[in-house]
Amino acid sequence: MDRTDLLLLGALIAYILALLQLAMSLWWDETRLRRWLILLSIGAGLGGHTFWLVRAALRFGHLPIISTQEVFALLAWAIAVYYLILRRTHRRADVLGLFVLPIIALFVLVALVSTGFTLLPEGLEDVLRMPALPLHIGFMMLAYAGFLLAFLAALMYLLQERELKRKRFGAIYRYFPSLSACEAIGHRSLLFGFLMLTLGIGMGIILLHRSDPIFWRGDPIIVLAFVTWLFYLVVVHYRLAAGWRGRRAAMLLIVGFLATAATFVSARLFGHIL
Amino acid sequence: MTIVLVGVNHRTAPIEVRERLAFAEEELPQALRQLVDGTTITEGLILSTCNRVEVLAVTPLSERAAVERIRAFLRERHRVPPDTYEAALYRYVDRDAVRHVFRVTASLDSMVLGEPQILGQVKEAYAQAVAAGTVGKTLHRLLPRAFSVAKRVRTETAIGTEAVSVSSVAVELARKIFEDLEGRAVLLIGAGKMAELTVRHLLAAGVRQLFISNRTRERAQQLAAHFAAEALSLEALPIHLARADIVICSVGGTDYVLRREQVAAAMPVRRNRPLFLIDISVPRMIEPSVGHLENVFLYDIDDLEQIVRGHLEHRRYEAARAEVLVDQAVEEFMTSLRRLEIGPLIAAFRRRLEEIAYGELERHRRYLGPLTPEQERALRHLLEGIVNKFAHPAIARLHQAAREGTLRPEELSLLELWGDIVEARERQSSSSSE
Numbered sequence: 001m002d003r004t005d006l007l008l009l010g011a012l013i014a015y016i017l018a019l020l021q022l023a024m025s026l027w028w029d030e031t032r033l034r035r036w037l038i039l040l041s042i043g044a045g046l047g048g049h050t051f052w053l054v055r056a057a058l059r060f061g062h063l064p065i066i067s068t069q070e071v072f073a074l075l076a077w078a079i080a081v082y083y084l085i086l087r088r089t090h091r092r093a094d095v096l097g098l099f100v101l102p103i104i105a106l107f108v109l110v111a112l113v114s115t116g117f118t119l120l121p122e123g124l125e126d127v128l129r130m131p132a133l134p135l136h137i138g139f140m141m142l143a144y145a146g147f148l149l150a151f152l153a154a155l156m157y158l159l160q161e162r163e164l165k166r167k168r169f170g171a172i173y174r175y176f177p178s179l180s181a182c183e184a185i186g187h188r189s190l191l192f193g194f195l196m197l198t199l200g201i202g203m204g205i206i207l208l209h210r211s212d213p214i215f216w217r218g219d220p221i222i223v224l225a226f227v228t229w230l231f232y233l234v235v236v237h238y239r240l241a242a243g244w245r246g247r248r249a250a251m252l253l254i255v256g257f258l259a260t261a262a263t264f265v266s267a268r269l270f271g272h273i274l
Numbered sequence: 275m276t277i278v279l280v281g282v283n284h285r286t287a288p289i290e291v292r293e294r295l296a297f298a299e300e301e302l303p304q305a306l307r308q309l310v311d312g313t314t315i316t317e318g319l320i321l322s323t324c325n326r327v328e329v330l331a332v333t334p335l336s337e338r339a340a341v342e343r344i345r346a347f348l349r350e351r352h353r354v355p356p357d358t359y360e361a362a363l364y365r366y367v368d369r370d371a372v373r374h375v376f377r378v379t380a381s382l383d384s385m386v387l388g389e390p391q392i393l394g395q396v397k398e399a400y401a402q403a404v405a406a407g408t409v410g411k412t413l414h415r416l417l418p419r420a421f422s423v424a425k426r427v428r429t430e431t432a433i434g435t436e437a438v439s440v441s442s443v444a445v446e447l448a449r450k451i452f453e454d455l456e457g458r459a460v461l462l463i464g465a466g467k468m469a470e471l472t473v474r475h476l477l478a479a480g481v482r483q484l485f486i487s488n489r490t491r492e493r494a495q496q497l498a499a500h501f502a503a504e505a506l507s508l509e510a511l512p513i514h515l516a517r518a519d520i521v522i523c524s525v526g527g528t529d530y531v532l533r534r535e536q537v538a539a540a541m542p543v544r545r546n547r548p549l550f551l552i553d554i555s556v557p558r559m560i561e562p563s564v565g566h567l568e569n570v571f572l573y574d575i576d577d578l579e580q581i582v583r584g585h586l587e588h589r590r591y592e593a594a595r596a597e598v599l600v601d602q603a604v605e606e607f608m609t610s611l612r613r614l615e616i617g618p619l620i621a622a623f624r625r626r627l628e629e630i631a632y633g634e635l636e637r638h639r640r641y642l643g644p645l646t647p648e649q650e651r652a653l654r655h656l657l658e659g660i661v662n663k664f665a666h667p668a669i670a671r672l673h674q675a676a677r678e679g680t681l682r683p684e685e686l687s688l689l690e691l692w693g694d695i696v697e698a699r700e701r702q703s704s705s706s707s708e
Contacts, residue, residue, distance in 0.1 A: 028430055092453070164450065165565070167577050169584065174435075178453035179548055243545025246569040 005112060007052040008073065012108045014045030015080070019101040022094065026175050038094070039087075042101075046080050049108070053077060065137050069114045076107035078141035079148060086149060086189065092177035093185050099152050132206045139200030144260065146193025147232075151257035153186035154250035161247060183245060186253055190239070194232045201229055224263040231256055277412065278340040279371040280348075280363055281321075281328030284385050287362035289324075294354045297322040299402075306406040309347050315340070317410040319403040319417070321378070323395045325385055330375065332412045337367045372416065373604045379420040380427040381434070382596055387589040388433035393424050411614075416607070423603045430599065433592040436585040440578045441472040443585070444552050445479050448520055451550050451571060456480035461518035463487050463511065463532075464525025465497055468554055472522055473501065485514055489525065515540035515549075523553045523560050532560040538567055554578070620669055627665055631657040 018041035025034040056070060065071060083100045086093040156176050163173045176182070204225070235252050238244040244252075282292060297305055297320055309329065310318040317332035329347070333340040345363070349356050366374045377383045379396045400417045403409045409417075428434055437446040445455075452458055460481050462473055465488055473484065484503035488494035491507060498505035506514055508531060515521070515537065525531060532551070541549070551572040553560040558574055565572030635657060645653070 160450070164447070164571050167573065167581070169581065173450065174432075178450045180451065180453040184453075243547075245546040246548060248568070249546075 005052075007048045007055070008108060008112055011045040011048040011052065012105055012112065014041045014048065015101055015105045015108065017041045018045065019097065019105065022097045022101065026095065026098070035094075038097070039084075042080060042084060045104075046077070046084070049073070049077050049080065067114070069111045072107045072114070073111035074137070074141055075144060076104045076111065078138075078145040079107070080104050082142060082145035082149060082189075082192070085192075086185065090181070090185050090188065092181040095175065095177055096149060096152055096156070096185065099155075100149065103148070130207060130210060132203050132210070136200055136203035136207055139196045139203060143193045143196035143200055144264065146189045146196055147253075147257045147260050150186045150189035150193055150253045153182050153189060154253035154257075157182035157186060157250040158247065158254075161250075179246075183249075186250065187239065190232070190236065190253060194236050197229055197232060201225060221263070224266075228256075228260050228263060231259065275316075275412065276333050276335065276337055276340055277330070277368050277371045277416070278333060278337065278344065279328060279330045279366045279374055280341055280344045281326060282359060282362045282364070283326035283328075283383065286364055287359060291359045291362055292324070292327060295322075295327040295348065295352055295359055296324075297327065297351075302402050303406040305351055306403055306408045308351070309344075310408040314343050317413045318408045319399055319413055321396060321399040323392070326378070326383075328378070330371070330413070332410065341365050369604060369608055372607055373600060375416060375420050376423045376600045376603055376607075377597075380424040380596060380600060382427070382593050382600065386438060387586070387593050390428075390434055393421065396424075397421065412611070415610070415614075419603065419607055423600060426603075427596040427599055431592040431595045433589055433596055436588060438582055438585050438589070440468060440554070440575070440582060441475045443578050443581045444472050444522070444573075445475045447571075447573065447581075448476065448550055449479070451548050452519060454480065457482060458519040459483035459485070459517055461485045461487070461506075461511075461514060461521045462497075462503075463508075463521065463523040463559070464489070464555065465493055466524040466554070469522050469524035470497075472552065472554075476520065477501070481520070485518060487511060487514075489527070512536045512540065516543035518549075519547065520550045521552065521560075523551065524555050525559050526555065527559060528557075530559055530561045532564065534561050534564050534567070537564045537570060541567065541569065552578070616672060620672060624661070624665055624669065627661045628658070631661050 018038050021034055021038045021041060025031070025038070053073060056073075065074060079100060083093075083097065083104075086096070157179060159172050160176045160179055160182060163169055164179070177185070204222075208222075235244075235249075235256060239249060282295060284292070287295075302320060302322075306318055306320060309315060309320070309331065314335055315331045315333045319330045321328045321330070329344050331340060331344060333343070335343065345356070345360075348359075374383070379393055381388050381390070381392045384392055396417070400409070400413075403413070437443045448455055448458075455476060458481050460473065460476055460483065462469060462484065477484070484498075484501055485506050486494050486498045486501070486503045487506035487508050487510065488497070489508060491505070494505040494507075497503070511531065515532075521532070523531065537549070537551075546569050548569045548571065551560055551564065551570065553572065554575045556575060560572060560574075562572070562574070564570060635653065
């Protein structure tokens, strides 16, 4: 492990501490102190995390988006940023941390154990130095974060709905937010993700336009990105215009996220850069 | 010093007995002063609620005498034949009394486990006793400790978190669907005590808009006027279904007032916002298959009562966890009481050792001949040095054990036994010298 990786290790520990604090505040009592400690832990983790990303960018002279390590670290970073935003805007969003924080911690762990070895595809240096690229990547990562949280909120909605329909109540009933809170969190995250995706794709088009078409020609990732965007466009439209709510709307968010995740994974497998 | 508690509660005595033993708030100061005379009873507190009457006292008397003294007090205060309540009286001493006070305050002894009022009632009783000047250092330690135990039970177990009545369960469910009840609309079909109670709970939880419909229009208008609501006819129900978020149905009859197709037709108009239906009528007046519709949640009276039972069951489970906390707190408290008592014992121990040493010196003085003041001083230093060196490990150990709360009962009783022997010998020597 590199010495700079200590920053990432520190971030990992901070995220895990935040998770423990959150579990305690759900199990016992949500005191002001615990709430503050959770924010402090996430904030500290995010600080170390950001610093690590900046160090990596300076060291390689380009954005840290090539190696598995970098991509996972960047994704975890975007999720943490959006989770913090969501906590500020919706008071019941904290419970999502039970799922989000382990995912963040897992991604950071993957980043820690995988190598920082970077093999730069030839001819890509120019693209990597384009000012639109960091924006493109940043927007895309935040879009994934938004869709991930929308997915988790939808999952919580379905689980809570199942308890209410079955009339048999357990821990889910007790600790998960109400249907309307899950719905609101999911809706907000969907809109955020869609906005970010739109901006990200816009930046992507600028990049396509300016770079050598040889790298992009016939790339399925571009088609898939547009399909994803269209899908979410339809979902957003029906939610806003036709009032799609509840169970089916939640299932759409789940399907949408799984499709997006599949796109992302296949893109990584086939060695494309998103 | 002994802590004694004598009383009756909802389990040992019926209401006819409890009401006769109860103390009205205005007679408490006088009753407390009558109880605590400063010699037989040094500290006292009276807790009188609708479910219990308890007298808590600190006394130098023996356990039996103290209980007798409190029973006499009850006989004097209440002109009731004692045999009507004597059998219902329970008595707890020292450790058991402390445990009982902790359990009562933490609502582990309540009729509805975990109900929150009792803590306030104990606090009130404590305030009354403090005002009447009948609280000394023991109760000043015991009661605040009981409050913190109660708080710990409340925060560390889920004993008071769930609703345990049908109407409060309805509100809890509504919150799990809608989160905020403010701005939600409620439709009440029919009337009836439980339905009204549920409406009251919902209004208290922030519901602002209420529609009422009934088979007889006058009754609907009457209720509507009472709640400042809008009265509807039964025929208008399907239309208003689209406007309501929560429907409470409590109506008689032979045919369903809400059918599946009516509710299904209302859902698109509602833009699929969830609809919470509570049918507390028997026979059921909302077609049961309505509950299979998407985004519709239908609960009948059996469902609600089953939830209440489940919650009570959960409270009992949580109460078992709370008992562990209480046991632990009782041990800690008893140790801290012993720590209070150990100071005088240690002083007596050291004093007695010194007395023995100087006594031996005087006994052998005649063999020593005349002593210079320097020799006299040296001898005293010698004796004190021996006493100190002899006593130090024991005293340090006692202090440490008391500080850490690890003092074992047998150690303490050994010390007390030793104190008793000293006392007995002193009595003996004083009587033989007479």
